[in-house]
Amino acid sequence: MLNLLRLSFLPQSTDFGLLILRCALGFPMMLLHGWMKFENFNTMAPKFLPLFGLPSNVSLGLAIFAELVCSGLLVLGLFTRFAALNLAITMSVAFFMVHKGAFTGPQSGELAYVYLAGFATLFLTGGGKFSVDGK
Template structure:
C-alpha cells in the first residue's frame, strides 16, 4: 500500500467501511442505546422529545430500536443500508430538534453520527460484512 498516492484500492475501502461500521455502530449502541434502554422509565419521567407527535413512549422506543437493534446490524454488516435509515432519522431529530441544529455546539456528536450513517448508507457495507457473504 503506497501512502502518498491518490489512487485507492478496493481492500482499503472495504477495511475502512468495516472500521466505520464497527466504530459508529458500537459507539451508538454502547454510549447511547444501552443507556436509554436501561434508563427507560427515568428518561420517560424526565420527558423525551416527541417530534412526530406519536407519544414520548413510542418516540423513545423507536429511538432505542434504532440505537440498539439497528446499530447492532451495522456492526455485523447485515441489512446495512436498511439499518442505517432509522439511525439517520434519529440523528436528524437529535441534531435539529433536540439540539437546535447547533452542529458546532451541543449537536456536534449527533452531526458526526449523522455523517457516518449517511456515508454507510451511500457506500454500503463493504466486502467484510454479512451482506456480502449472503449476497445482498
C-alpha cells in the same frame, strides 16, 4: 516525494475502511447511547421529547430501536442500508430538532452531526465485502 505524501505505499481497501467505519460508529452508539436509554427507559420516557405527534415513550422506543438494534445490525453488516437509514433519521431528529442544528454551545449537536454523516455514508455505500450482507 508525492508517493510519500499520498501514502501510496499503504494497501488500499475500501471494504476494510467500511468495516472500521461500521464498528467505530456502531459500537459506541449501541453501548453508550442505545443501551443507556434501554436501561433507563422508565426514568427517561417522561422527559423524552415527543416527536411528530407520538407520545414520548414511543419516541424513546424508536430511538432505542435505532440506537441499540440497528447499531448491532450495522456492526454485523446485516441489513446495513436499512440500519444506516434508521440511524441517519434518528441522528437527523437529534441534530435538527433536539439540538436545533447547533454546533457549539451548551446544547451542541456536533456529535449527532458526526454520527449522521457517518450513517448517511454507510447508507449510500452499504457494508462492503466484510459484512454479512457482502457474503
